[in-house]
Amino acid sequence: MINTKKQALYTAFIIIGAIMLIYDLTGKNENVYLKIGGLLILMIGLYNSTKQWASDNPKDDNTPEDEK
Known part of the structure; x- marks a missing residue:
């Protein structure tokens, strides 16, 4: 099940970090600490x-050999 609250938080981290950089x-x-923090x-x-995307979309390892 997709946890939208966690995904929104992680997306906010990505956006904030990108904005800082x-x-x-x-x-x-140039501020080194701002670069490191971002x-x-x-x-x-x-x-x-x-990690969240991988847990939401598990890999199906039970595929037949013909489909590989």
Whole structure:
């Protein structure tokens, strides 16, 4: 069953992390901590959303040999 609340949270992490990285790349002052924080939040969101997608769509290992 798809957990939409968790997926929305992970999507928000991805968007916030991407915004932080884009803001730092386009700004005049480069802040290393903003880049690290943005990348960390982005990767946490991507990792958790990928785990969620994998659990929502289990792989069917019972396929016949002819279909492979």
